[in-house]
Amino acid sequence: MRPKRRNRLIIIVFLFAGAGISVALVLVALNENLNVFYPPDQVVGGGAPVDTQIRAGGMVLDGSVARRADGLDVAFVLTDYQGAEFTVYYRGILPDLFREGQGILVQGQLGSDGVFQASQVLAKHDENYMPPELAGMSPDKRTARNLLNYDR
């Protein structure tokens, strides 16, 4: 084979091997790590799969946050302010911007008893930021105030 052809062959073999391996790796990894988001009405209405890693979100219901007297166990209720509510259990430290009435995301598994076991709780990054997943929910008073932003 002439050197030029051989070079081309080397390049092509390289590209195919690389592409093949990476496509395989990527597909496996992507499939295992997709977290589908479910709003409260789907979590409550059975639209969300049980015992599968998912994301859910909603507004923290006022007065629903309860801590155990020892340890870091906490429970709270997420709502869409339209009738759908579900309880979340979490062990750990809540983010700084976790507050009653705020929109938050939880990642974890929904149990068959309807209680969500969260492995991660994510809150808004700043006052003006709304997780896009929650943007469709009707804004409560606090969010409206955040939009105005100047009346404090």
Added chain:
Amino acid sequence: MIVELGHLALVIALGFSVLLTLFGLAGGASGHQRVMAATPSFVAAQFVFVALAYATLTYAFVNDDFSVAYVAANSNSLLPWYYKFSAVWGAHEGSFLLWTLIMSGWTLAVAVKGRDLPDTFLARVLGVMGLLSFGFLSFMLWTSNPFDRLVPMTPAEGSDLNPLLQDFGLVVHPPMLYTGYVGFSVAFSFAIAALLSGRLDTAWARWSRPWTNIAWAFLTLGITLGSWWAYYELGWGGWWFWDPVENASFMPWLAGTALVHCLAVTEKRGAFKSWTLLLAITTFSLSLLGAFIVRSGVLTSVHAFAVDPTRGIFILVFLFVVVGGSLLLYAARASVIRSSISYQFLSREAFLLLNNILLIIAMALVLLGTLYPLAYEAVTGGDKISVGVPYFNAGFVPLMLVLAAALGIAPALNWKRTSAVQAYRQLRWVLAASVVLGIAVPLLATGAVRWEIALTLVLAFWIVGSHLLDLGGRLRKGVTRIPLAYVGMSLAHFGFAAALLGVALTSQLSIEKDLRMGPGDTVVLGTMEFEFNGAAEVSGPNYVAQRGTFSVRDGTNRFALQPEKRSYFASSSVMTEAAIDAGLLRDVYISLGESLGDGDWAVRIQIKPFVRWIWLGGLLMALGGSLAIADARYRRLRKRMIAQNLIAAG
């Protein structure tokens, strides 16, 4: 009144960018000396007016002019004065003004430093850069004007800069990052100018190489600073999250790293010419894509600046025009490139190709993971998903390990072909030594060997060893002057090894514990004992804080750490200010969660071995990249070009 001047300056700068584009491109195409001669003054004028606009906004911040909507939203009269300067780039509009200022700064630098380039080439480069500036300035004026007023409903007080951004990290991170991002526009413009002129030999690669290196060094520095800032300021000790906005800066970095290596082959050997052109276009397009991701708010991100569809659409159209236009041009012109360079598998060319393939696969992987949620939502009609961190790690880590293994071989390779026997002879002792050390060091230090750690250690020793051996060989041969470019390359590769080590050791060996602690409680982690001495209230200039005190005992070594929970007055937002005992071998990191009543606090204690090596590696890479451009070769090149121009004018 002053503020209106700033707005006016932006409009004038927009005018000059139009003139620059027209004169640059028309002059470059026609070769008219007088048309081309006008371009540098447009460049200067554009820079002056953008700088004026920038100074005006800074003036409004320093003087607490809350009638400006952007100032009112991002400042406060209690904000310390130095943060008023950096608050200018604390949110969307102002950070884009900084971006545009840096763009016109790069254009000015090219106009000044590039005087020795052929006239028509320089005119085209400046014309293309003018077109980009035009795009950025229009974006700002039409969708994100930082000078919009709140009149007559002027607030008496501003709502303050996001407390997370009131920090030294924010003072330095965005300017470095943007300088890198926008710096790739130079390589892009050189590539477009080469395509326009049809002169697709290796000259453009030689000219654009120092520009690409310096832009890459800035981007490296920017990403490193960002990671460091997230680590200490977000309060929880994470240094990389595979967050869409981090990915937005990481994708151009990966493509830019490939470009830096590929330019070497094109310049020295004349190979990969069309691939290099495509990479230059890709790298800058990814910078623009990054801007789109950050500014449109289309992706879920802790960084998302703004959720405003008109901005997203504007950038998407701009992206489409820039990427589509340059790819069309590429398709039309690049087909004439012929190269008849031959090389064998065991050669520097082939290994640099391997480097490019690995980096581009890594980039594609990150791109897929970042954009997949968008595509999924579009296809399923609104279902939202997110891609988890394990996806990125599963793909990225093996690629980097292969890259590291290949990098250790690189110093033993020649251009064109290398005898396998000779390379093996040169490297066998390094290989043996790194395997032995990689297993012995963790065994002696901790009494156990984990294969992940042994593997990374072997690879790190392998890279450093083979580079040092090559350097030693050069010195023994009696080479008295080692070129700066060579030193830069070695430093950057050492940086890669250091970062690799830092990432692997931190991920594998970190100890982390969330717990509830009351005054007097103690806990033992690893070899350390932590005692909580309670929290007390302290006040700062624009916040009040609960400050916890921990006594830490590690053998005979004792020290105190004081993490804080701050509550900022103006924005009523709460911030975790972690306390860190930093060290080259390990960081001790304590953060306060929330108060649980009765003096109890939720506390996170972490011991993070070798975490500093990640940023040390980044700094070394950036230093290496900037050393390479100070190489004497470029000064000689410049003199030679001046001489040639004189003869040509002669």
